[in-house]
Amino acid sequence: GENVEQHPSTLSVQEGDSAVIKCTYSDSASNYFPWYKQELGKGPQLIIDIRSNVGEKKDQRIAVTLNMTAKHFSLHITETQPEDSAVYFCAASSAGSARQLTFGSGTQLTVLP
Amino acid sequence: GAGVSQSPSNKVTEKGKDVELRCDPISGHTALYWYRQSLGQGLEFLIYFQGNSAPDKSGLPSDRFSAERTGGSVSTLTIQRTQQEDSAVYLCASSPTGGYTGELFFGEGSRLTVL
Numbered sequence: 001g002e003n004v005e006q007h008p009s010t011l012s013v014q015e016g017d018s019a020v021i022k023c024t025y026s027d028s029a030s031n032y033f034p035w036y037k038q039e040l041g042k043g044p045q046l047i048i049d050i051r052s053n054v055g056e057k058k059d060q061r062i063a064v065t066l067n068m069t070a071k072h073f074s075l076h077i078t079e080t081q082p083e084d085s086a087v088y089f090c091a092a093s094s095a096g097s098a099r100q101l102t103f104g105s106g107t108q109l110t111v112l113p
Numbered sequence: 114g115a116g117v118s119q120s121p122s123n124k125v126t127e128k129g130k131d132v133e134l135r136c137d138p139i140s141g142h143t144a145l146y147w148y149r150q151s152l153g154q155g156l157e158f159l160i161y162f163q164g165n166s167a168p169d170k171s172g173l174p175s176d177r178f179s180a181e182r183t184g185g186s187v188s189t190l191t192i193q194r195t196q197q198e199d200s201a202v203y204l205c206a207s208s209p210t211g212g213y214t215g216e217l218f219f220g221e222g223s224r225l226t227v228l
Binding site for chain 2: 004006009034036041042043044045046049089100101102103104105106
């Protein structure tokens with residue numbers, strides 16, 4: 001089955017700096033890669049996703065890159081703000097995945113004012 | 114609100130007791146998922162319901178865990194003879210369709226503590 005590794009587990013940055021979270025996956029059939037943000041006491045919420053036919057996708061301060069040859073994808077947050085502080089999860093899935101989405105173990109991002 | 118609703122938000126129980134966790138998905142969503150989130154861990158898939166199809170139970174960790182979905186809407190996750198290792202946040206999510214590229218809409222979770 002699919003295995004998703006996520007690094008780092010914790011990340012602290014100064015407000016205004018960039019943050020990068022990286023994930024690798026094992027199943028070469030995976031072709032959908034979403035990122036979820038979980039604020040304290042809340043459920044995870046989708047913030048951006050990318051599909052196998054796209055190498056990079058941006059949405060304002062958030063961007064995701066995908067390298068299917070190396071089986072890794074990354075989340076980039078620029079000009080970080082205190083409200084970006086949360087746990088971020090990457091995930092992967094494929095049409096043949098009986099478990100639908102397989103999530104990484106999460107990254108606790110702290111943006112220091 | 115029109116989001117996914119879970120109850121109870123917190124549940125403390127004694128080892129060996131049974132617990133039921135409820136999920137009310139977004140109206141009209143045909144797909145419903147249960148995930149478990151242990152402290153400092155990722156989201157572990159438990160079970161998936163899609164319409165009237167047989168549920169995918171491949172993630173249930175033992176036969177003490179079961180779930181049902183009545184009338185294609187509300188779902189109940191039941192844990193029998195709870196153990197301390199069952200302590201976790203149980204998250205429910207729904208999706209408009211069961212496609213693997215669909216956004217999941219999560220509830221706020223039910224935090225279970227087994228003493």
